[in-house]
Amino acid sequence: MERTLINQISTQEGKTAQIKGRVFNIRNLGNIVFLVIQDYTGTIQTVFEKGIEIKIGDFVVLEGKVKKDERAKGGYEIQGEKIEIVSSVIEELPFDLAKNDLNLNLVTLLDNRTLALRHPKVQAIFRLYDILLKSYETALRENNFIEIKTPKLLGAATEGGANFFKVKYFEKEATLAQSPQLYKQIMVGVFERVFEIGSVFRAEPHFTTRHVNEYIGLDAEMGFIKDYKDVTKTLNQVIKKMFEIIEKEGKEYLKEYCIDSLQVPDEIPHIKLSELKKIIKEEYNYEIPKDTDIDPKGEELAGQYAKEKFNSDFLFITHYPWEYRPFYTMINSENPEETLGFDLLYKGLEIATGGQRIHSYNELITNMKKKKIKPNGLEFYLNTFKYAIPPHGGWGMGSERIIKQLLNLSSIKEAILFPRDVKRLCP
16 A cells, blocks of 8 residues: 555545554553654544554554544544554653653753654754755845855865864864855856855854854855945845745744744845944943954844834844954955944844955955965965956855744754754764
8 A cells, every 4th residue: 555645644535544654642542542643744643443552652654544524633534444563662752742842951952852853843943944945045046146065174264263173184184164255255256156055163162042063054155246235135135035935835833933924124224333332332221342343232232223223123234343354354445444244133143244355366465464364275265366356245144043033942052953062062
């Protein structure tokens, strides 16, 4: 007999069907046993009018007559006739996967990650994450971007500084990519518009709800821009398209987190960082520390301001100080202390960073010298600019941060299958 997927069970009404899946829940009433079976398309209740030896978590192949029942979830149930256990649980589950909410603390959730991922509410996160990745690719391709894949083993750190992982590469020392930035810029000279979905590694010893040491970046770079506003405009369009797809295709998963609709402005508001700092001080009586561009509390208040002032969950913060931006960021010609770099906040958390890049070889070398960055190991990148690169810019976006904010999760680690932080290298 051919397998029927649970979301197609209505096509078998009145017939005997075979389903395959995991026993999600059991109610044993003596002579009658109710089983809830889950496959990758949904769940269905099955009824056996005789005792059966089975446990929650067992994987089974089940046959029975399909009946319409308005009281059952999905409107159908199966009158069980035959059941075969193909893989049996040999140890009691550490928590009840049949509960609507797991209500586990983060440590317990992650320590039992391989099992917790089977819970429908946790699955919903990654169903949405799957749609998010698809939506990003769709939005970029509609804007004529070409997908590329760049190396993650590098001969020199992309962003400079000390926040990179060193690895042994045969007889040499390599670093794990902090971003695909240098390769993206090179490829602007090839295809003009490129994007990448790939791993990013940051050796930062953070213990926060917003940082991890490996994440999936949503990157893009585009040529022949007039200024950084061409980049923010395109990113705005991309985010809007992504959220439209996520809302349309992910309704049932959004409902798990009581999310009814996703709103992205046609024009996300822009504000200069220097102006924002003044507003935050005046409106909320909070002064952003002088040793940072903007701190988490400042971002949170900026998000609050965007909601109150513009009724927007999104806000572009522009013109970040030169000292806080990478060497390839274009300097503001009207104020050399500022750059044409920006961040995009979503509900008070930075989800993307980007800007206009320096496209002149001489300006790039001058800026590197000012930042005391040596060209060693970056010759392949710098030499490309000798052969001309068009005016360009782009962004890097944290995919998991979008999901965290979208679903109002308590930690970014909930939005990563197997998160890597300072202490966690397993599973």
